[in-house]
Structure formats: C-alpha cells, structure tokens
Amino acid sequence: MYLTLATLGVALIAFTWIGLRARATSAGLDDYVTARNSQGATVLGLSFLASGMGAWILFAPPEVGAFVGPVALAGYAVGAALPFLVFALCGPAIRSRVPQGRSVGDFAEACYGTAVRRWVALISVLYMLCFLAAELTAIGAITALLSDLDGGVVVVAVAVATLAYTAAGGLRASLETDRWQAWLLLALLALVTGVALGGTGRPPAASAMPSVPLADGLAVALALVLAVTAANLFHQGYWQRVWAARDARVLGRGALLGAGTTVVVVAVIGALGIVAAMTGLSLGDPPIPFFALLNAAPAWVTLPALVLAVTLVASSVDTLQNGIASLAVTEARGLSLGAARWVTVVLMVPVVAVALQGLSVLRLFLIADLLCATTVVPVLMGLWRRTTPAAAVAGTAAGLAGSIVPGWWQGGGPVAGLHAASFPGGAPTLGPFAGAMIASTAVCLLVALLVPGREAVARA
Numbered sequence: 001m002y003l004t005l006a007t008l009g010v011a012l013i014a015f016t017w018i019g020l021r022a023r024a025t026s027a028g029l030d031d032y033v034t035a036r037n038s039q040g041a042t043v044l045g046l047s048f049l050a051s052g053m054g055a056w057i058l059f060a061p062p063e064v065g066a067f068v069g070p071v072a073l074a075g076y077a078v079g080a081a082l083p084f085l086v087f088a089l090c091g092p093a094i095r096s097r098v099p100q101g102r103s104v105g106d107f108a109e110a111c112y113g114t115a116v117r118r119w120v121a122l123i124s125v126l127y128m129l130c131f132l133a134a135e136l137t138a139i140g141a142i143t144a145l146l147s148d149l150d151g152g153v154v155v156v157a158v159a160v161a162t163l164a165y166t167a168a169g170g171l172r173a174s175l176e177t178d179r180w181q182a183w184l185l186l187a188l189l190a191l192v193t194g195v196a197l198g199g200t201g202r203p204p205a206a207s208a209m210p211s212v213p214l215a216d217g218l219a220v221a222l223a224l225v226l227a228v229t230a231a232n233l234f235h236q237g238y239w240q241r242v243w244a245a246r247d248a249r250v251l252g253r254g255a256l257l258g259a260g261t262t263v264v265v266v267a268v269i270g271a272l273g274i275v276a277a278m279t280g281l282s283l284g285d286p287p288i289p290f291f292a293l294l295n296a297a298p299a300w301v302t303l304p305a306l307v308l309a310v311t312l313v314a315s316s317v318d319t320l321q322n323g324i325a326s327l328a329v330t331e332a333r334g335l336s337l338g339a340a341r342w343v344t345v346v347l348m349v350p351v352v353a354v355a356l357q358g359l360s361v362l363r364l365f366l367i368a369d370l371l372c373a374t375t376v377v378p379v380l381m382g383l384w385r386r387t388t389p390a391a392a393v394a395g396t397a398a399g400l401a402g403s404i405v406p407g408w409w410q411g412g413g414p415v416a417g418l419h420a421a422s423f424p425g426g427a428p429t430l431g432p433f434a435g436a437m438i439a440s441t442a443v444c445l446l447v448a449l450l451v452p453g454r455e456a457v458a459r460a
Contacts, residue, residue: 001148004303008154011307012161015177015314019165022176029337032170033326034102035244039175041253044241046182047175047319048084048258051237053185053265054131054316055138055309061266062273062289068212068220070274075221077266079228081259086233086380087241088255092248093383103330104239104379111382112389119396121331123375124234125324127368129351131235132320134365136355139313145291146302146309152356158310159352162318167341171240171326174318181315186265188308193268195301196293197275223430226437227366230373233380236323321348366423373436374399378444387448395444402439406431 030036039047065073094101098110104124109117139158140151165173232238245251273289281292294305325344329335335343378395381387407420410431421432 004147004149004306007303007307008149008157008310011310012157012314015181016161016164018180019162019169019173019177019318022165022169022173029329029335029340030102031172032337032340033322033329034240035171035175037243037246038172039241039244039250039254040246041250041257043175043179044245044251044254045257045261047178047241048238048255049261049265050178050182050185050315051174051235051319052080052084052232052258052262052316053312054135055142055313056134057266057269057312058142058290058309059138059288061270062276063287064220064224065270065273066277066283066287066289067273069217071214071217072212072220072224073267073270073274075218075224076228076270077263078221079225080232080266081262082225082229083232083235083238084255084259084262086229087238088252088259090380090383091242091245091251091255094242095245095248095251097383101243102240103236103327104234105327105330107239107382108379111379111387112392116379116389116392116396118331120234120375120379121327123368123371124236124327127231127234127372128236128320128324128327129347130365130368132317132324132348132351133354135313135316135320136352137358139309140355140358142309143306145288146294146306151358154310155352155355158313158317159348159355162314162321163345163348166318166321166325167344171244171322174237174322175241175244177318178315181311182261185308185311185315186261188304188311189265189269192294192301192305192308193272196272196290196297198297219430220428223428223433226373226430226433227369227428230376230433230437231369233376234372235320236327237319240323240326363423366428367421369428370403370421370423370432370436373433374403374440377437377441381444381448384448387444388451390451391444391447394447395440398443399436399440402435402437403432404435405439406435 061073061076064076094107098107101107101110103121105117105121108120136155136159140155142151143149143154144151165177241254242251245254269290272293276283276289276293281289281296283289283292294302321344324347325340328343329340375396378387378392378399381395382392403421404414404417406417408414408417411417411420420429423429423432
C-alpha cells in the first residue's frame with residue numbers, strides 16, 4: 001500500500017510541478033483562458049489526445065468490444081475522434097468568424113445572439129460537470145479495485161493537484177501537462193496492454209468472438225458516434241484550443257494528429273475487451289473486461305495500471321477545470337483573473353462531493369449527451385450565412401422534440417418517449433440521438449431556406 005501511495009504521490013507532484021512551471025505570471029485574463037495564438041501542431045495534437053482520454057477508456061470501449069464486437073468498437077473509436085476532425089475542418093472558419101473568441105458561447109452569440117449563447121453555455125457546463133464527476137468517480141473505483149488504498153483519498157488528491165496548477169497557470173499549464181501526460185499514457189498503455197495480453201495463459205478462441213447481428217452492431221456504433229461527437233463539440237476545453245493554435249493551419253494539423261492517435265488508443269484498449277471475451281475469462285458483474293485481463297496478469301502490472309488511470313484522469317480533469325473557468329469568464333463578463341481562479345475552485349467542491357459517493361453518473365451523462373445532440377448542428381450551421389437565429393432556435397426545439405419521437409412511436413405515447421430519452425437502461429440507444437439530430441438538422445435547414453432575408457445577429 002505504501003509503495004502505491006508513494007508512486008501515485010510522485011506522479012501527481014510531477015504533474016503539479018510541470019503545470020506550475022508553465023504559469024505565465026505576467027499574463028492577463030485572456031491568456032489565462034485561451035493562450036491565444038501560441039501553440040504548435042504537436043502540442044495541440046497531444047493535448048487533444050490527453051484531454052479526451054479519461055478513465056472512461058478503461059471501461060466503455062473494452063465492454064463494447066467484449067459484448068457487441070468490432071463493428072460497434074469501430075464506431076466508438078470514430079466517435080471519439082470525429083470532434084477533432086470537425087475542428088480541423090471548421091476550426092479555421094470559426095477563428096476567422098470570431099478572432100477574439102474564447103468559447104463555444106462566443107461563437108453562438110456571434111451567430112445568433114445572447115439567448116442562444118446562454119442555452120449553449122448551460123449545456124456545455126452540464127456536460128463538463130458530468131464529465132468531471134464521472135472521471136473522479138472512476139479513479140476512486142479503480143483505486144479500490146487495484147489496491148488497498150481508500151479510493152476517496154485518490155479522488156481528493158487528483159482534484160487538489162490538478163486545481164493547484166490549473167487555477168494558477170490556466171490553459172498554458174493544462175497544455176504543458178497534457179504534452180507530458182500524453183507520452184506517459186501511451187507508454188503505460190503499451191506496457192499494460194503487452195503484459196495483459198501475455199498474462200492470460202489462454203489462447204483466444206475464434207469461436208468466442210463477440211457476435212451480434214450486424215444491424216444491431218451498426219445501430220450501437222451509430223449511436224456512439226452521434227452521442228460522443230455531439231457531446232464533445234460542447235467540451236469547452238476543446239474550443240479553447242481553437243484559439244490557442246498559432247494559426248488556422250496549425251489548428252488543422254494538430255486536430256488531425258489528435259484524431260489519429262485517439263482512434264488508435266480507443267481501438268487498442270477496446271480490442272482488449274474482445275480478447276478477454278475470446279479467452280473465456282470471467283468478466284465480472286458489472287462486466288469490466290480490461291480489469292479481468294489485469295487479474296489474470298502478473299501482480300506487479302497493477303501498479304503501472306493504476307498510474308495509467310491517474311494519468312488519464314488528471315489529463316482530462318485539468319482540461320475540464322480550465323474549460324469551466326473559461327466559460328465562466330465568457331458568461332460573467334467583467335470577471336477578474338482572481339475571480340476566474342476562485343470559480344474553478346468553488347465549482348470543484350460539489351463535483352468532488354458527488355465523486356466521493358461512488359454513484360453511477362452514466363445515465364446523467366447520456367442525458368447531457370442527448371441535450372448536446374439537439375443543438376450541435378444548429379450551432380455549427382452558424383458558419384452558413386443564411387442560418388438565422390430563428391432557424392437555430394427552431395432547429396434546437398425540433399431536436400428536443402425529435403429526441404422523444406422514437407420512444408413515443410414505439411411506446412404509444414409521449415410519456416414513453418420521455419422515458420426512452422432518459423436512457424433507463426443506462427446504455428446509449430440509437431433512437432433518441434438519431435431523432436434529435438435528424439429533426440434539428442432538417443428544421444434548421446428548412447427555416448434557413450424559407451427565411452433567407454433575415455440576417456444573423458452581429459456576425460464577427
């Protein structure tokens with residue numbers, strides 16, 4: 001236990017030291033939340049990878065691989081990387097439209113006005129708070145699973161360590177730690193994967209390959225693509241990096257690097273779930289294929305696996321912390337740098353309190369994902385000059401209605417539709433996400449075409 005505690009302590013102290021060294025003491029509020037026009041493609045690419053790779057990759061992709069198979073896993077990998085491709089394609093135009101922007105809210109306001117910005121900001125904050133609670137909850141559970149340490153101690157330690165450097169150094173601190181954390185997690189992932197694959201002592205049986213009907217696998221894959229993509233496009237930490245890039249070309253290259261590495265990491269870790277299923281290991285209840293492989297591997301590998309988990313959580317948590325501070329600055333204009341730091345600290349208190357309860361936040365996460373899916377297309381259509389505020393609002397309203405239509409149709413009433421859109425099984429289903437995105441896209445496009453004479457509000 002003491003060796004584990006010392007190792008994790010060294011890792012967190014190292015992250016804090018790296019982050020504090022990156023602090024720009026003379027910089028103002030804008031640099032704190034955007035590090036505007038300062039970052040190269042490699043730093044951005046590694047940051048996109050590290051920011052997106054939380055502890056969720058040790059749970060969700062292996063489970064999808066083990067029970068639904070390679071088709072759904074491919075959908076998960078693509079869904080995790082697709083937001084970066086969107087930023088690579090749309091980021092230069094977004095920077096041009098809002099050159100002094102700081103957040104997705106700024107872009108929404110430039111296109112549609114204050115009311116839409118408030119709605120977008122609300123969805124973004126809800127999503128990021130769910131993400132924070134999920135990550136800290138996960139590290140507590142992983143710690144209890146792999147060691148004799150109290151999971152709550154590690155939850156608090158990760159929250160405090162990341163707060164120490166993000167509150168002090170802002171986005172530059174997060175970017176600098178991301179660079180080191182990305183290389184560390186790639187090295188640890190390679191080590192743990194290699195040992196886990198070689199430690200089962202059982203050859204995989206081809207007959208045990210997870211097999212579901214192709215249509216079901218494609219439905220799960222599409223649901224994951226829509227859910228993950230829509231939600232991550234409201235991740236303020238990613239939007240900050242749009243303006244942190246040195247120029248539009250660097251942004252595109254960095255986003256493509258982040259997308260490529262993300263696909264590889266999610267595919268590799270998800271494939272471990274397939275291997276666990278094919279070797280006949282007991283996957284547990286609830287199933288945790290990745291950890292089932294670790295249980296069959298040499299005991300020493302649990303320590304690097306735990307460091308890997310802490311690295312994954314710290315790299316995503318610090319991005320989320322700074323993203324929330326950035327959004328607070330955007331919404332509460334006139335906020336000072338000191339106040340932005342305190343906002344970051346204060347918002348972490350209820351998140352840590354929730355994480356210490358060890359509750360499942362998956363259902364709330366899915367609901368937040370669905371809210372993102374109702375709005376993401378109307379927001380991005382702001383790049384098209386004919387899309388008016390009326391079109392965006394109508395599209396979002398249609399997305400909300402569309403999310404309950406599939407369940408309504410199957411269950412025979414609006415109550416059934418609302419129930420289905422709340423994901424009672426705690427797993428993503430295609431109907432609500434497809435309904436939300438199809439309806440929001442169709443109505444936004446239709447209104448934009450029918451009302452071409454109205455100009456969007458104050459475009460930059």
